[in-house]
Amino acid sequence: MTTTTPSNVFHIEPNTRSCKECRIRQLCLTAELNPTELAQLDCLARQRRPLTRGAHLFHIGDPLEAVYAIRSGSVKTYTLTPDGREQVTGLRLPGDLVGLDAIGRGIHPSAAEALETTSICALPLNRLEGLKGSAPKIQQRLMQVMSEEIQDNEEHITLLGKQSAEQRIANLLLNLAKRYQLRGYSVHEFNLSMSRTDIGNYLGLAIETVSRLFTRLQELGLISVERKHVRINDLEKLRSFASPVDAPATARAHA
Amino acid sequence: MTTTTPSNVFHIEPNTRSCKECRIRQLCLTAELNPTELAQLDCLARQRRPLTRGAHLFHIGDPLEAVYAIRSGSVKTYTLTPDGREQVTGLRLPGDLVGLDAIGRGIHPSAAEALETTSICALPLNRLEGLKGSAPKIQQRLMQVMSEEIQDNEEHITLLGKQSAEQRIANLLLNLAKRYQLRGYSVHEFNLSMSRTDIGNYLGLAIETVSRLFTRLQELGLISVERKHVRINDLEKLRSFASPVDAPATARAHA
């Protein structure tokens, strides 16, 4: 932060503590709810003290108490391999929900850890279910969000199953750019909240490969990277790197 | 089928066409519903003519009309990469639900194709939502199933992100064995409904690698493979292959 400071490094502090005036309301569970429904959700959304970097929202194996909405900051979710290594399964930004994978069995199968100072809303599930009768749209919206998460996971499976290291990096950058844009920031410039280690872990690559490819994309003039700060200089060309029309050399076996 | 015929090659024809007497009721959306709720679901579950091998339940881009429960047979789901290659995202067995990833946006982001003769129940979503008031448990159960699908996807992401080719194959076999066992068949013997191509695609491996590893696991005495027929000879040892306590050689970078 001694150098340039893209907008997303400032915390997106919602104007107030209520859903109704939350700046990222349109992205959250609250999207398309009417004022009455918003008020109902407000009543049960507990806000916790902000998490500091490295703090856990929940651990693997914890009983499900609530699902959580990110208000500001960011969170990584991860599972553990049988031999105890971490697999990063997702990056959550303001407006995203965390913990949906615990609803099935009542136990968190993955952990959520703050990547920076992060504030959240806790949505106690049992009280959420109590709303069902009076506010079916909340329930319905929750199902939508879960379905979108399934879809996102399928995209990530495709990334891990079919794409070259270069494509994975390019797609991550485009994904982040799009999500920051949805939140009102520039498509072209943002700060990575994940470390190189987390990025490599998330993309199924060695950390050295991540570093090398950032350097390469920079040498090609597509992006500028300096530590966590990323600038996309040529969005179109980056897209053509991420999704080449002709299959890359390594792709035939999977065809 | 000229050789041995494990039980799962016989179609699991439900005794009757009603949910109440469906043999796989406990695995499906119907698990833990009371007779009244079962009857409600029965009313709207339309049964379609069985799909033949290669037939699609829906294509990518189709509008969401219903989600589907598998009654017998099996189905693969897949998405397309930007350059038009297929990525197999899942294998669905009797009792599993298909199409949940379409609820979010109303459009199927992935396709579902029968791997063999397959019969299904269609659950029209709009009529399902109409049940919400009278049968909230169905809605709740649907959320559970979706959450479990998220969890399954996370496991598959871990497989693709962290595991060696050998581990991927071993885990696939164990996964299938477990699911067939849940459906009342032997853990030790079953028929693959996926081709080698589909298996490789699903596991992010070249088809030749799949073939070689089947051969290797057979040489080690862990399994016996002949075309689609698989016998697990040493379940414990296969488990230790799938989840070694000490990280494999290729794993350090992801640690």
Add this chain to the structure above:
DNA sequence: CGAATCCTTGAACACCTTCAACAGGGGTGG
């Protein structure tokens, strides 16, 4: 200012892929 952490870069290596050829079934048509 020093230590720890994170990131970068280089070189050797390994796993898996690619390319190539062949074997075996299953279906079709003569």
Add this chain to the structure above:
DNA sequence: CCACCCCTGTTGAAGGTGTTCAAGGATTCG
């Protein structure tokens, strides 16, 4: 019923992408 062909699966050898190992540089924080 057999010959033929196509498709699926197998096996071998060479090659490549990404990993591993190693070392050095940069940043941050106490």
